[in-house]
Amino acid sequence: MRTYLLFVAVIALLCTTVEAKTFTYWQVHHMPKSVEKDYYIWRLLLQKSTTKIEAKNIIYEASHLNKKLRDAYRAKTGLNAKLPKIKRSGHVDNSWRARSKANKGFKHGLALMQQGKAKQASGYFDLARRFYKKRYDVDKSLFWLYLSTKNKIYIKALRQSHHVNIYTLMAADTMNARYPKTITESLWRSKTRGYDIKDPIAWAKVKHQMKAGCDLNDLADEHKSQECIGVYTYLKAKASNFQESYFPMPYRDAMKKMPKERQALIYAIARQESRFVPASVSRSFALGMMQFMPFLVKHVAKQKGQKIDLDDMFDPYKAIEYADYHLDYLTKYLHHPLFVAYAYNAGIGFTRRHIRNPKHFRKGHYEPYMSMETMKNVEAREYGKKVLANYVIYMNKLGVKTRIFLLLKTLATPEKTDKFRK
Numbered sequence: 001m002r003t004y005l006l007f008v009a010v011i012a013l014l015c016t017t018v019e020a021k022t023f024t025y026w027q028v029h030h031m032p033k034s035v036e037k038d039y040y041i042w043r044l045l046l047q048k049s050t051t052k053i054e055a056k057n058i059i060y061e062a063s064h065l066n067k068k069l070r071d072a073y074r075a076k077t078g079l080n081a082k083l084p085k086i087k088r089s090g091h092v093d094n095s096w097r098a099r100s101k102a103n104k105g106f107k108h109g110l111a112l113m114q115q116g117k118a119k120q121a122s123g124y125f126d127l128a129r130r131f132y133k134k135r136y137d138v139d140k141s142l143f144w145l146y147l148s149t150k151n152k153i154y155i156k157a158l159r160q161s162h163h164v165n166i167y168t169l170m171a172a173d174t175m176n177a178r179y180p181k182t183i184t185e186s187l188w189r190s191k192t193r194g195y196d197i198k199d200p201i202a203w204a205k206v207k208h209q210m211k212a213g214c215d216l217n218d219l220a221d222e223h224k225s226q227e228c229i230g231v232y233t234y235l236k237a238k239a240s241n242f243q244e245s246y247f248p249m250p251y252r253d254a255m256k257k258m259p260k261e262r263q264a265l266i267y268a269i270a271r272q273e274s275r276f277v278p279a280s281v282s283r284s285f286a287l288g289m290m291q292f293m294p295f296l297v298k299h300v301a302k303q304k305g306q307k308i309d310l311d312d313m314f315d316p317y318k319a320i321e322y323a324d325y326h327l328d329y330l331t332k333y334l335h336h337p338l339f340v341a342y343a344y345n346a347g348i349g350f351t352r353r354h355i356r357n358p359k360h361f362r363k364g365h366y367e368p369y370m371s372m373e374t375m376k377n378v379e380a381r382e383y384g385k386k387v388l389a390n391y392v393i394y395m396n397k398l399g400v401k402t403r404i405f406l407l408l409k410t411l412a413t414p415e416k417t418d419k420f421r422k
Contacts, residue, residue, distance in 0.1 A: 021309045022047055025054045032208055033063050036200035039281045043310070045072035052077050060084065066284055095133060102131035102141075109144060110373055113366055122148040135163040135242075143167040144373075146174075147366060164245045166389045166404060173405040182247045182393055185233070189225040197227050198314040200279040206231060210238070226250065230276030230289070237275075247393055248276055254320045260398045265337055266290075266323055268390035269344055272383060278316040288313035290323040300325055336410065336417040338372075341387035346380035352420045361411050368411040 021043075028044050031037040041062050044050050055076045062069060065081050073081040109124035122145055129141035139161050146154040158171035164180045172179050196202050209219055220235035233246035247267075255263045273291040274280035286293050292300075292313050300322050301308050312318050327340065330348060334340045343351040355361055360371045375381035388407070395402035414421035 020047075021311060022049065025050070025058060028058060029061065031201050032204055033061060034201075034204035034207065035063060035283055036204040036279070036281045038062050038064055038066070038069060038283075039200065039285050039287075042069050042072055042285060045069070045076050050076065064283055068285055098131045098133065099137075102128040102137065105131065106141060106144070109148070110370065113144075113148060114370065116365075118148040135161060136165050136167075139163055139165055139167040143170060143369075146171075147369065162243050162245070164247075164389060164393060166385050169389055169392055169404040170408075173403050179393065179396070180245065182245045182397075183233075184247050184249055184397060185229070187224055187226050187229060187232070190227065192223050192225040192228045195223060195228060195231075197231070197278045197316070198311075200281050200314060203231070203277060203279040206235075210235070230274065230278060234275040234277060247271065247390070247397065249394070249397065250276055251316055251320060254317050258324065260395065260400050262324065262327065264391050264394035264398055264400070265327060265340065266320060267394040268337065268387045269323065269341065270319075271390050272387050276316075278319070279314045288319040289316045290319040292319070292322060292326075296326070297322065333419045334417070335419075337391040337407070338384050338388045338411065339418055341384040341391075342380050344387075345383040346377055350377065350380070355418060356420055361417075363412045368408055371411075 023040060023044050025044065028037065028040045031040060041058050044058060045055055055073060056079075059065075059069070059073050059081050060083065062081075062083060065083055070081050073079070105124040106128035109121040109128065112118070112121035112124065125141050125144045125148060129138055129145065132138050132141060139158055142154045142158050142161075146152070146158075152174075155171045155174050158168055159175060159177065161168050161171075162180070164182060168180050171177075206219070206223070210216065216235050216239035220232050220239060223231045223235065225232070229248045229250045233248045237244060237246050248271075249267060255266065258266075270276055270289050273286075274289045276289055278289045280289065280291065281287060282291060284293070287297065287310060290313075294310055297308070297310055297313055304325065308318070313322070326344075330340050330343045333348065334343055334351065339351055339355060342354065354375065354377075360375075361368050362371075364370075372381070372385060375384075388404070392402050392404045392407065410416040
């Protein structure tokens with residue numbers, strides 16, 4: 001999660017509610033190269049006890065340099081961080097060319113739809129469909145082919161998709177059909193011996209095993225337990241090449257007092273952020289199952305009067321607690337899961353500006369679909385759509401009958417969705 005609120009960042013820098021663990025150079029040195037190690041390199045660089053020599057040596061062990069690492073290294077040594085160039089060999093992946101062509105075609109199709117040229121647009125959506133490789137993107141093209149032609153052959157094609165996304169859900173609603181099949185397993189074993197779900201390095205080692213080509217189903221079975229359900233279901237989904245859609249529902253005891261809507265929202269966000277892997281670390285050092293950025297961890301800790309270490313975010317129960325607190329803030333102003341997802345990812349300020357724009361989420365042709373597809377912030381745009389689909393699935397799993405069309409209809413009605421447009 002990347003919530004860029006300037007005033008929160010300033011407050012976070014001033015707060016002193018995070019207790020800092022300390023790490024030695026040798027502890028970090030012996031970690032396997034990974035984004036998780038990068039996070040601990042960053043923490044090592046921030047320590048006053050770390051010497052310039054140690055900083056200069058450890059920086060070369062990073063797998064990737066983000067802004068946090070660069071800034072911390074510069075503050076410690078006065079130098080700019082650089083990694084040695086690695087000469088890559090072997091097969092060159094040119095799939096980006098096809099994706100680029102598909103993206104351009106899809107974008108041009110949207111522009112033609114806005115001009116009222118649906119027939120011409122359909123040709124570009126079909127081009128996008130043919131060049132896209134990922135099932136999600138193919139489904140997106142099929143849905144817009146349906147909107148531009150009104151030919152139900154495309155809805156029927158969507159109904160054949162294995163993927164769970166807003167497009168397949170909307171196709172099901174169009175045909176008054178069931179939603180795609182999803183898997184929610186209940187595992188009898190409570191723990192996985194020898195695996196610490198709160199240890200990012202343990203997760204890094206699992207990822208190394210995946211890259212090494214081990215059998216993913218066997219690896220999944222090694223982690224088949226309630227506490228490892230995130231790792232297990234991620235491996236099972238990957239083993240099926242994501243043909244199977246897993247929607248686990250862990251940590252029920254942490255949510256039993258929450259309204260069903262909040263439970264569904266936390267599950268929807270966690271599935272998108274981390275696939276329920278408690279020790280997840282992103283390249284920007286978003287932490288834990290709910291992917292909290294360090295400055296937001298500090299801000300929430302100060303608001304709650306708690307003293308914690310950043311590593312505490314790898315405890316799924318602490319992650320849920322902090323996410324619930326943050327969502328209390330977001331839902332004061334935003335009442336629709338799509339808008340809450342935008343704010344969780346890109347910040348409430350961004351979301352406020354976006355939905356206040358009279359061009360967005362108002363009544364009109366192809367709305368709210370056009371507003372959902374033309375957001376310039378690509379990450380927030382796709383994140384919002386995926387969280388919304390997750391939310392619908394989880395609401396139904398929690399016993400609240402929910403259809404995506406009804407949720408989408410309210411997006412052009414400000415009094416039902418937010419406090420910013422009244």
